[in-house]
Amino acid sequence: xxxxxxxxxxxxxxxxxxxxxxxxxxxxxxxxxxxxxxxxxxxxxxxxxxxxxxxxxxxxxxxxxxxxxxxxxxxxxxxxxxxxxxxxxxxxxxxxxxxxxxxxxxxxxxxxxxxxxxxxxxxxxxxxxxxxxxxxxxxxxxxxxxxxxxxxxxxxxxxxxxxxxxxxxxxxxxxxxxxxxxxxxxxxxxxxxxxxxxxxxxxxxxxx
Numbered sequence: 001x002x003x004x005x006x007x008x009x010x011x012x013x014x015x016x017x018x019x020x021x022x023x024x025x026x027x028x029x030x031x032x033x034x035x036x037x038x039x040x041x042x043x044x045x046x047x048x049x050x051x052x053x054x055x056x057x058x059x060x061x062x063x064x065x066x067x068x069x070x071x072x073x074x075x076x077x078x079x080x081x082x083x084x085x086x087x088x089x090x091x092x093x094x095x096x097x098x099x100x101x102x103x104x105x106x107x108x109x110x111x112x113x114x115x116x117x118x119x120x121x122x123x124x125x126x127x128x129x130x131x132x133x134x135x136x137x138x139x140x141x142x143x144x145x146x147x148x149x150x151x152x153x154x155x156x157x158x159x160x161x162x163x164x165x166x167x168x169x170x171x172x173x174x175x176x177x178x179x180x181x182x183x184x185x186x187x188x189x190x191x192x193x194x195x196x197x198x199x200x201x202x203x204x205x206x207x208x
Contacts, residue, residue: 001054002078003031003046005038011206013037014080014097015046016071016089019110020148021117022183023052028190029182030086036199042206044084047074049092060142060149064107064157068092083169084202087183090163098168100202103181107161111135114145135159172201 006012015034018026034044049067051059071092075083083099085092090104115131122129137143138155165171174181177197182189 001048003034004044004078005034006043006045007038009041009043010081011042012079012081013042013044013099013202014071014075014078014083014094015044016083016085016093017046018087018089018105018183019052020088020114021146022087022105025183025185025188026086028188029195032190032192032195033084033199036195037202040199040203040206042203045074045078045080047078058149060151062151063153064091064161068094085163091158091161093163093166093169095164095166095169097166100170100172100205101163101165102172102198103174104163104165104171106163107158111155111158114148114150117146118144170205172198176201 015030017023017030030046034046037044047070048055049062049070050057051062072094074080075094075097080097083093083097085099085101085104087103087105088107088110090101091107093099093101112131115134118134119129119131134143135155138145138150139152139159142149142151143155177194179191179194182191182194
């Protein structure tokens, strides 16, 4: 599935969203940024990764390299001129496209958050699970984390994955938007001021 605001304009941004629970928390924010880019004369194109949202492919079979290949293919098929990678989406951003990494998240930090949520849930249920033990299990046979069944190959790759800012790409910190990141909130939410700020940074880059 593709969520797109596509008016066949010269400026076309491939949007690679946050992953897993953060995808839910940032979905409305991401769409609001796309709407603001549209108002600035910029097309935006947000494809589903395999195993996510409306994709019929099993999430447990997805790999980091596979997702990178999918992002590259989407960029080519959609004639993207730029990429906006949000949070962990920066781990698969095509290096050949100029663009932006917003609040990029590393693989280890992503895993730590998922493992922490599972260990807390286990403790509340009267069970003990350690992050170290879960990580070993995950790399061997995959693991269910926060409702997401991640395969062993994906977990192993995320253990050391770091976002790489390619040529012509710019890192955008959360401090550039003002206020704490929406992924820190307990429930999905939106922040018009932050959406304005991110879209403005991108639009100004095109105008420069």
